Amino acid sequence: MAKLYGRPLNYFADEGQDYDNLSVLHRAVKDLSDNDRKQVLQFAEFLRKKGQGAE
DSSP, X not given: OHHHHXXXXXXXXXXXXXXXXXXXXXXXXXXXXXXXXXXXXXXXXHHHHHHHHTO
């Protein structure tokens, strides 16, 4: 099935949702400038740290 649909095997398992999220993120940032990518990375790090503090 993976070959038929052009998706990795984990797409059809529980990890598929994570793969989809990463695919969407990759498509969203691939055409950004280097500076904009750095800002996206900084924001992602901010969210990760914020989430750790909430626990």
